[in-house]
Amino acid sequence: MKRLSHQTLPLIAAAGLLLAGSGIASASSHMDAPLIVLDDAANTTDVYAFVQQENGRKVLVTALGVYPFEEPGIGPNKFNFDDNVLYAIHVATGRDVAAGRPTISYEFRFSTKFKNTKTILQSYLGVINDVDDAAQNLTQFYTVTKVDHRTGSRVRLGQGVVPPNNQGNATPFYNQGDNGENPAKDGVATFDELDRYTRQAIATLDDGYVAFAGQRDDGFYADIQAIFDLLKLRNPGKDSQRGFNLHLMALAIPIDDLGGDQQIAGVYATTSRRRFTILVDDLGKSDNFGDWVQVARQGNPLFNEGLVALEDKDLYSRTSPSRDRVLFRKYAENPELAKLLNLLVLEPDIPGIEKGRTDIAGIYIPDLIKVDLSTGPARLAGGGPTHLTNPDDPGFSRLSIFGGDTLISQIQPGFGSGAVPGGWPNGRRFGDDVVDIAVSALISDLRVSPPVIRTAGDNVDGNDMAFNKVFPYESTPQNGRRHAHH
Amino acid sequence: MKRTTFILSSLFLSAVMTWECGHRTETTVATPATTVDVCAAALAAGPEQNDRDRAITRLQQDARRDHTARSALERLGFAYVARARINNDAGDYKLAEMAAACLDERYPGEPQTLLLRGHVLHQLHRFAEAEQIARVLIARRTFVLDYGLLGDALMEQGRLSEAAAAYQTMVDLKPFYQSYTRAAHLRWLKGDLDGARGMMRLAAESASPRDPESVAWAWTRLAAYELQSGGLDAAMSAADTALRYQPDYAAALLAQGRILLARNRVSDAVSVLRKAARLNPLPEYQWVLADALRFGGLRAEADAVEENLLARGRETDPRTLALYLATRRTNVATAVSLAQDELRARHDVFTLDAHAWTLAASGRIAEAVPEIARAVGEGTRDGRLFLHAGLIHAAAGHSDEAQRWLTQANQLRWTLLPSEREELATHLNGTRIN
Numbered sequence: 030m031k032r033l034s035h036q037t038l039p040l041i042a043a044a045g046l047l048l049a050g051s052g053i054a055s056a057s058s059h060m061d062a063p064l065i066v067l068d069d070a071a072n073t074t075d076v077y078a079f080v081q082q083e084n085g086r087k088v089l090v091t092a093l094g095v096y097p098f099e100e101p102g103i104g105p106n107k108f109n110f111d112d113n114v115l116y117a118i119h120v121a122t123g124r125d126v127a128a129g130r131p132t133i134s135y136e137f138r139f140s141t142k143f144k145n146t147k148t149i150l151q152s153y154l155g156v157i158n159d160v161d162d163a164a165q166n167l168t169q170f171y172t173v174t175k176v177d178h179r180t181g182s183r184v185r186l187g188q189g190v191v192p193p194n195n196q197g198n199a200t201p202f203y204n205q206g207d208n209g210e211n212p213a214k215d216g217v218a219t220f221d222e223l224d225r226y227t228r229q230a231i232a233t234l235d236d237g238y239v240a241f242a243g244q245r246d247d248g249f250y251a252d253i254q255a256i257f258d259l260l261k262l263r264n265p266g267k268d269s270q271r272g273f274n275l276h277l278m279a280l281a282i283p284i285d286d287l288g289g290d291q292q293i294a295g296v297y298a299t300t301s302r303r304r305f306t307i308l309v310d311d312l313g314k315s316d317n318f319g320d321w322v323q324v325a326r327q328g329n330p331l332f333n334e335g336l337v338a339l340e341d342k343d344l345y346s347r348t349s350p351s352r353d354r355v356l357f358r359k360y361a362e363n364p365e366l367a368k369l370l371n372l373l374v375l376e377p378d379i380p381g382i383e384k385g386r387t388d389i390a391g392i393y394i395p396d397l398i399k400v401d402l403s404t405g406p407a408r409l410a411g412g413g414p415t416h417l418t419n420p421d422d423p424g425f426s427r428l429s430i431f432g433g434d435t436l437i438s439q440i441q442p443g444f445g446s447g448a449v450p451g452g453w454p455n456g457r458r459f460g461d462d463v464v465d466i467a468v469s470a471l472i473s474d475l476r477v478s479p480p481v482i483r484t485a486g487d488n489v490d491g492n493d494m495a496f497n498k499v500f501p502y503e504s505t506p507q508n509g510r511r512h513a514h515h
Numbered sequence: 516m517k518r519t520t521f522i523l524s525s526l527f528l529s530a531v532m533t534w535e536c537g538h539r540t541e542t543t544v545a546t547p548a549t550t551v552d553v554c555a556a557a558l559a560a561g562p563e564q565n566d567r568d569r570a571i572t573r574l575q576q577d578a579r580r581d582h583t584a585r586s587a588l589e590r591l592g593f594a595y596v597a598r599a600r601i602n603n604d605a606g607d608y609k610l611a612e613m614a615a616a617c618l619d620e621r622y623p624g625e626p627q628t629l630l631l632r633g634h635v636l637h638q639l640h641r642f643a644e645a646e647q648i649a650r651v652l653i654a655r656r657t658f659v660l661d662y663g664l665l666g667d668a669l670m671e672q673g674r675l676s677e678a679a680a681a682y683q684t685m686v687d688l689k690p691f692y693q694s695y696t697r698a699a700h701l702r703w704l705k706g707d708l709d710g711a712r713g714m715m716r717l718a719a720e721s722a723s724p725r726d727p728e729s730v731a732w733a734w735t736r737l738a739a740y741e742l743q744s745g746g747l748d749a750a751m752s753a754a755d756t757a758l759r760y761q762p763d764y765a766a767a768l769l770a771q772g773r774i775l776l777a778r779n780r781v782s783d784a785v786s787v788l789r790k791a792a793r794l795n796p797l798p799e800y801q802w803v804l805a806d807a808l809r810f811g812g813l814r815a816e817a818d819a820v821e822e823n824l825l826a827r828g829r830e831t832d833p834r835t836l837a838l839y840l841a842t843r844r845t846n847v848a849t850a851v852s853l854a855q856d857e858l859r860a861r862h863d864v865f866t867l868d869a870h871a872w873t874l875a876a877s878g879r880i881a882e883a884v885p886e887i888a889r890a891v892g893e894g895t896r897d898g899r900l901f902l903h904a905g906l907i908h909a910a911a912g913h914s915d916e917a918q919r920w921l922t923q924a925n926q927l928r929w930t931l932l933p934s935e936r937e938e939l940a941t942h943l944n945g946t947r948i949n
Contacts, residue, residue: 067691067692067693067726068691068692068721068723069725070721071691071721098725100725103724103725107724107760108724111720111721112720113717113720113721302690302691302721303690304687304690305686305698306686307683307686307698307701307702308683308701308707322687322688324690339627343658343659343689344657347688347689
């Protein structure tokens with residue numbers, strides 16, 4: 030049954046590639062590798078990377094989400110960062126981008142402390158007025174360490190504190206009217222308008238880095254149910270992530286510290302747990318923990334979830350992007366999803382989209398989010414174009430280049446005159462409709478000059494909450510007492 | 516109209532992984548006959564009393580639709596196993612086997628199908644067959660849970676060194692809940708209690724909050740380890756935590772009951788154990804309850820519980836029934852027979868112990884001695900195991916050996932049932948110990 034109509038659009042611009050290629054689709058990383066689904070605290074959901082200004086400096090904003098489908102009503106102490114997990118955001122520069130190697134890694138390590146263990150009130154002893162005040166029983170702290178793989182140096186950039194999860198009355202300042210009975214506050218445009226917990230938890234680290242770690246709304250939006258139900262899309266679509274939270278680590282990286290802005294950087298993230306020896310000898314003595322084993326990886330949205338075959342999903346999770354060219358290029362060049370779109374959805378079929386997709390491989394292989402650092406700041410999503418207090422930036426399009434949202438590169442011709450996508454696949458912003466962009470890229474043909482552009486989507490066109498247009502950008506965490514999905 | 520069988524499936528194995536240590540439900544379910552419509556059986560409507568039942572119904576509905584059948588059938592099979600873990604209903608294992616057979620019929624040789632079938636066979640105590648499937652899977656792919664299945668099957672067969680190697684590969688591939696729990700159990704079996712505790716705590720902390728039973732299970736096992744180490748407060752705290760995640764979790768209630776017994780709070784223990792045994796009317800639960808009742812002077816109720824144990828134990832947990840009969844020195848021939856039946860399927864520490872103990876109860880001391888030596892040979896530190904070793908050696912006239920094992924049992928005496936503590940005290944230098 031064909032449900033999705035597509036239209037061939039005239040070219041937006043002249044020849045060229047979307048940075049190093051183009052993109053594709055299905056579900057974000059909420060149902061990805063079979064095994065990693067079992068390990069929520071280490072289960073990556075999405076990675077973000079975009080150019081912005083922070084404190085007067087040009088920065089690369091990066092973010093990593095974990096805990097897919099984090100139920101706001103469960104808790105309070107069940108969803109936290111895991112002290113035993115190494116969370117890392119990796120940035121590749123120079124030749125490392127094409128090689129899929131990290132040049133610099135930023136490691137987040139957490140430690141959990143209780144003020145009072147002689148109580149059943151594990152997270153909240155009362156109404157929390159300020160982060161880590163006497164009423165916040167469980168508090169997590171974190172350090173951020175910069176690892177330069179060129180020199181092997183490790184530099185501790187600083188530490189931060191994780192604000193409480195949004196439970197409701199115990200955490201009123203997350204919520205409208207500072208009332209725990211109300212839904213969470215909408216996104217805002219300025220730091221001063223942020224809720225006080227988020228404000229207090231934004232950490233200024235050494236060398237101009239800015240960090241945040243804590244619970245947020247899950248800003249990914251898509252009709253996952255319909256996509257996985259034989260691509261039988263519906264109108265309107267239903268946002269499967271509506272009302273769910275996640276845990277987010279965000280880091281604003283001064284671009285100067287990456288070697289300047291006249292380059293394209295690559296960003297991905299991993300989570301790791303420590304290896305250990307179960308039995309050292311026949312005496313049954315156990316040893317201490319050993320090195321780290323990567324248990325999850327996330328780069329561009331939808332690659333492992335939508336393109337990599339089931340039998341290789343775990344292999345993807347435990348390997349480095351440096352091996353993508355050998356192990357996973359076939360999935361990008363011959364995307365099964367394109368075949369399925371022809372088989373199930375498109376009427377008539379679009380010829381030529383199922384094989385030889387060097388354009389799609391250009392985006393995903395190696396699976397780093399490529400960001401042109403030479404552009405101006407990315408346009409940001411707020412609460413949509415007509416939001417009264419926090420509208421999207423003028424010119425922002427959830428469809429990125431497919432919606433005419435472009436930035437001007439100083440280092441590549443892009444689609445002419447340096448025009449490159451304003452969002453994914455040139456970086457990825459909060460609010461980018463990665464499913465629609467990916468499907469559009471998949472049914473387009475970016476291998477030819479001029480490229481053939483077609484658009485399509487899942488009829489879910491926005492997040493259920495407005496994004497912040499200030500760091501940490503992701504929306505306020507949904508209220509456990511009152512949230513959107515039930 | 517175009518059709519496809521395309522599925523982007525995800526295995527929610529954490530919710531349904533089938534491994535567990537210690538005692539588990541026995542069943543005599545056979546392989547489905549080829550004439551049975553296995554798919555119809557797996558998809559037959561069942562109860563809808565709770566969320567777990569309703570989830571199964573939804574999976575059945577999905578499985579009836581051609582295009583989602585593979586993923587749904589696979590998850591349905593694991594969902595049956597998961598429900599069986601909670602309800603101790605052997606029928607669910609049969610349904611899981613039907614789901615696996617249905618999958619095999621429709622998608623023969625698929626790795627996911629084999630993995631489900633392997634886990635079902637493991638639950639059905641067909642460990643050699645489960646091992647065979649695991650080895651087929653491992654030859655075909657590198658997938659962490661295949662090594663888990665292999666290790667589980669080997670461990671039950673008493674091949675701990677081989678199991679350890681399989682589990683180590685698991686850890687090397689992916690340290691996470693499934694590998695942590697197995698590592699903890701293996702360490703405990705090898706006598707490394709501290710190592711087991713650390714690993715089980717890691718498992719509990721890494722378990723998904725979206726799968727409360729997995730979290731509760733890890734905390735319950737941790738409670739057992741803490742109890743054994745003498746940390747009664749820590750043990751109770753762990754059991755309490757398990758119950759916060761999964762209220763009315765019978766295994767955690769049983770742990771609570773045993774901790775209360777260790778504290779000699781018999782009345783409180785009885786109250787908790789009654790609830791545990793009502794939720795899980797298995798010999799393991801009923802024996803502890805009956806012992807607590809008898810210790811508390813509630814003999815009539817104890818008799819009734821034991822009557823039920825005797826009536827149903829053969830079906831639900833013959834190994835524990837064998838141990839119970841041998842301990843009570845009643846129907847010892849039946850006890851030996853039950854233990855020997857178990858031995859045909861598995862040779863783990865506790866089956867060897869059951870065999871040795873039943874032999875001793877029937878007066879076959881000379882045969883019991885080497886069998887108990889094999890049981891304690893792995894280094895497992897368990898109060899009941901040590902008590903049996905001590906009493907068997909005492910019966911054999913090995914006074915030094917008897918003294919050594921009874922002393923070790925005494926060091927773990929709070930883990931014993933009240934009647935076992937009394938028996939230990941009687942034999943240990945004639946001194947009553949509590």
